[in-house]
Amino acid sequence: MTGPSDRADSTGSDRRREVADAARRAFALLPARADELSAVDDRTGLPARRLHADPESVERDLVTLVLTIVELLRQLMERQALHRVDQGDLTEEQEERLGLTLMLLHDRMTELCDHYGLTLDDLNLDLGPLGTLLPP
Template structure:
């Protein structure tokens, strides 16, 4: 049986205590972030504060979900490009082309549905990598 009393309506139960291995990993990450310094600002500019991570439960969950959806979309686009190369090279039969096309369309639809279910669009998954540009190529 649970020794803890149920929380009052509107209150949240504190999360369970993480296992020791997870606490050690968290402590190591905490030390790494503490040691990480912002790059030096040019002499003619005032110093900027280091960027902070939002670590509240909801934002971490949402960011992880968005990252997973982004990786799935990246893989889908890579598979689609490889399929187009094989079609152009004539490596596939007509039946294989049909099946591959239907599968890729179903994957696209499923990913679109997942994004919509969580309030995203496929364009939201295109992470900006700063000077490297967007993660995903723009689809025309």
């Protein structure tokens, strides 16, 4: 008989497998450029598909990715805060503190973008047919 923890482990394992399969499918769609085709996949005999990380841009790309995730979370927190204010769940003091915190976080994001030569628009990833990651 399986208990709740067994089901949770199974569900978590299923979710991890699902995410891994999705990542594998996504990376399979990224063919290597002609100058990157030095390796051949032993299983298929076809040129290997891989990501090419330019050492000169990898730091900037990583910073862009991290700041994009932070900006997405900041915007989600802001929306949740506005929802809670609209619902009347917060005291005036909590509203003031929350507003100040969100303004400071926005200012810090702007400073970090300036430090790395980015704009907040640079953090808005284009998801193709889905549109952009961050709302306008």
